[in-house]
Amino acid sequence: MKKKKGLIILEVIGLLLALLWLAPFYLMIVNAFKTKKGIFSDVIGLPEEATFENFKEAFVDLNFMNSLFNSLLITIISVLIIIFFSAMAAYALQRNSSKLSKTLLLVFVAAMLIPFQSVMIPLISIFGNVEMLNRAGLIFMYLGFGCSLSIFLYHGSLAGISKSLDEAAIIDGANRLQIFWHIIFPILKPISITVAILNVIWIWNDYLLPSLVLSGENETIPLRMFYFFGQYTKQWHLALAGLTLAIIPIIIFYFISQKHIIKGVVEGAVK
Amino acid sequence: MQNKSVTFWLFLTPVLLSLSLVVIVPLLLGVFYSFTNWDGLTFTQFVGFENYIQIFQNDSFINALWFTTKFTIACVILLNITGLGLALLVTRNLKSKNFLRTVFFMPNLIGGLILGFIWQFIFINVFDFVGRMLGQEWLLGWLSNETTGFWGLVILMVWQMAGYIMIIYIAYLESVPQELVEASEIDGATSFQKLRYVIFPLVRPAFTVSMFLTLSNSFKIYDQNLSLTNGGPYDSTQMLAMDIVRTAFESNQMALGEAKAVIFFLIVAAIALTQVYYNKKREVEV
Numbered sequence: 063m064k065k066k067k068g069l070i071i072l073e074v075i076g077l078l079l080a081l082l083w084l085a086p087f088y089l090m091i092v093n094a095f096k097t098k099k100g101i102f103s104d105v106i107g108l109p110e111e112a113t114f115e116n117f118k119e120a121f122v123d124l125n126f127m128n129s130l131f132n133s134l135l136i137t138i139i140s141v142l143i144i145i146f147f148s149a150m151a152a153y154a155l156q157r158n159s160s161k162l163s164k165t166l167l168l169v170f171v172a173a174m175l176i177p178f179q180s181v182m183i184p185l186i187s188i189f190g191n192v193e194m195l196n197r198a199g200l201i202f203m204y205l206g207f208g209c210s211l212s213i214f215l216y217h218g219s220l221a222g223i224s225k226s227l228d229e230a231a232i233i234d235g236a237n238r239l240q241i242f243w244h245i246i247f248p249i250l251k252p253i254s255i256t257v258a259i260l261n262v263i264w265i266w267n268d269y270l271l272p273s274l275v276l277s278g279e280n281e282t283i284p285l286r287m288f289y290f291f292g293q294y295t296k297q298w299h300l301a302l303a304g305l306t307l308a309i310i311p312i313i314i315f316y317f318i319s320q321k322h323i324i325k326g327v328v329e330g331a332v333k
Numbered sequence: 334m335q336n337k338s339v340t341f342w343l344f345l346t347p348v349l350l351s352l353s354l355v356v357i358v359p360l361l362l363g364v365f366y367s368f369t370n371w372d373g374l375t376f377t378q379f380v381g382f383e384n385y386i387q388i389f390q391n392d393s394f395i396n397a398l399w400f401t402t403k404f405t406i407a408c409v410i411l412l413n414i415t416g417l418g419l420a421l422l423v424t425r426n427l428k429s430k431n432f433l434r435t436v437f438f439m440p441n442l443i444g445g446l447i448l449g450f451i452w453q454f455i456f457i458n459v460f461d462f463v464g465r466m467l468g469q470e471w472l473l474g475w476l477s478n479e480t481t482g483f484w485g486l487v488i489l490m491v492w493q494m495a496g497y498i499m500i501i502y503i504a505y506l507e508s509v510p511q512e513l514v515e516a517s518e519i520d521g522a523t524s525f526q527k528l529r530y531v532i533f534p535l536v537r538p539a540f541t542v543s544m545f546l547t548l549s550n551s552f553k554i555y556d557q558n559l560s561l562t563n564g565g566p567y568d569s570t571q572m573l574a575m576d577i578v579r580t581a582f583e584s585n586q587m588a589l590g591e592a593k594a595v596i597f598f599l600i601v602a603a604i605a606l607t608q609v610y611y612n613k614k615r616e617v618e619v
Contacts, residue, residue, distance in 0.1 A: 069425065069426065069427065072422060072425055072427060073427050073428065073429060075422070076422055076423070076427060076429055076430075076433045077429060077433075079419070079422075079433075079437075080429075080432070080433055080436045080437070083436050083437055083439070083440070083492065083496075084436060086440075086448075086451050086452065086455055086492070087451075089451075089454070089455055089459055090451050090454070093454070101458070104462075105458050105459050105462040106459070106462065106463070143347075147347040147348050148348060150344045150347075151344055151345050151347070151348040151349075153344065154334055154340070154341050154344035154345050155345070157334045158334045158335065158336065158341060160335075160336050162336050163336070166345070166349075169352075170348075170352065173352060173356050173357070175601065175602050175605040175606075176356055176360060176598065176601075176602075177553050177574075177597060177598060177601045178553075179553070179555070179573075179574050179577045179578070179594055179597055180360060180363065180594045180595065180597055180598035180601075181355070181356055181359040181360050181363060181594075182359075182578075182581075182594075183359075183363060183366075183373075183581045183587060183590055183591050183594060184358075184359035184360075184362040184363045184366065184591070185355060185359040187373055187374070187587075188354070188358070188359065188362075202351055202354075202355070203351075203355050205347065205348065205351040205355075206351035206352050206353075206354065206355025206356055207355060207356065209348040209351065209352060210352070213348065237340075238334065238340040238344070239340070242344075263441075263442055266444070267442075267443065267444025267445070267446070267447075267556075268444070269444060269445075269446045269555075269556050269559075270555055270556070270578070274582070284444055284446050284447065287446065287447065287450065287560075290450075291450065291560070298454060298458065301450065301454075302451075302454065305447055305450055305451055308447055309443055309447060312442050312443055313439075313442075315442070316439065316442050320435065323442070324434075324438065324500055327441075327497065327500055328500055328501065328504045331497070331500075331501055331542065331546060
């Protein structure tokens with residue numbers, strides 16, 4: 063009996079905490095439906111007259127379809143490239159037991175320790191010199207920054223895949239690329255999902271690197287947010303509608319693949 | 334696959350090329366430039382340690398270093414307490430436990446930039462409104478001075494990242510053998526004793542993991558800093574990453590910015606290597 067009562071108290075505490083955690087989202091959404099005056103007179107309650115005008119205007123200000131397209135394009139292509147090339151590299155490294163191979167793996171692991179701010183100044187200068195400060199250049203940079211952790215995760219998984227699979231296929235006359243693509247890569251699917259999720263969350267939300275590389279029509283959603291925050295007087299009713307729009311895609315992603323996300327985040331952190 | 338095989342190198346070329354051009358070459362070039370008068374395009378002479386000396390003659394880096402350190406300490410402590418607390422809560426047999434996990438983890442998926450903007454609204458407009466309504470003066474004028482800017486950033490960081498730390502603690506808590514917990518209950522252990530003597534020793538690796546994760550994440554923070562306080566008022570809440578970005582790309586003092594970036598790298602690498610050392614030690618103990 064005592065135990066049950068304790069659980070009910072915990073349940074109430076949990077729900078109160080959940081309300082606290084959701085409060086910022088609540089405040090963002092309710093105020094996004096208010097007029098400028100409405101926010102000023104009551105910032106807590108529901109809007110007296112809900113208006114969609116803010117969203118219409120924020121949609122235009124954000125150039126939303128265009129920035130959504132850029133965000134999707136850059137995220138999807140970068141993640142596909144990272145998955146494919148990292149898995150391939152990890153396969154080559156794992157199936158070669160020489161000293162060189164071990165050293166290369168160590169280089170990739172060590173590169174994970176280098177913070178972005180320590181390389182960004184020469185990086186932007188180099189890519190500026192060869193006219194590569196554009197979306198293609200950005201995707202190439204994401205491969206460089208993203209491959210280390212991905213190779214590391216793939217390398218761990220590959221250790222569990224028997225070499226006899228490779229050998230049997232070689233006897234059947236397959237080359238390494240065929241073995242990788244038709245046999246190994248499909249088996250790696252669970253870890254590929256983890257790698258994809260970690261990279262999607264990072265690249266989708268990334269701000270500093272794209273802010274140094276992209277401009278104008280190429281801007282992603284986070285970069286466009288500054289439309290509302292660059293001016294001296296803040297138009298909070300528009301900004302909040304813009305922020306709400308910006309969050310929708312990632313929330314949809316969360317509800318679709320929640321189980322994979324949580325598993326992926328644990329694997330990425332603990333290793 | 335042998336070292337000399339063409340396939341081996343073919344498989345490695347894309348990642349080696351990108352890692353070199355994006356990380357390794359810029360890092361080495363950066364260290365080199367930090368000893369010159371590089372302006373982003375060319376340099377005309379070596380200046381020895383002059384850039385490094387200049388860093389410590391000017392207040393901005395020292396202030397940022399001090400502010401970042403204070404911020405990191407506050408975040409590491411509060412994040413681990415909150416994360417562990419939430420994890421202990423949602424590993425109990427609650428009806429709402431899946432819902433709670435979903436909610437607590439949610440802020441993590443959204444970028445720090447966007448979350449910082451949302452909290453800017455809350456600290457400035459909502460706090461002000463509630464403060465006036467209830468006559469609570471401490472809620473007024475948030476983000477307008479260093480102290481409220483500091484706590485604003487800490488609150489944002491804890492709210493955003495606690496769910497992540499919670500997930501890590503959950504992974505370890507759920508691997509605690511249930512028989513051990515039950516055995517201690519039969520022996521008459523109180524809830525506190527159960528935590529202190531049975532559960533905590535078993536989840537100790539989780540402390541190390543989350544400690545370093547919170548440490549390096551808080552130390553390298555930039556987006557939240559930019560969107561919540563933008564370093565203000567008067568650069569008082571400007572952290573290291575932001576100081577480097579501004580020195581290089583706003584004041585155009587490339588070589589000076591690069592010297593700051595090198596020091597930043599050394600600090601972050603020291604933190605990371607300490608972690609590697611602890612992990613190795615832990616593996617030996619296990």
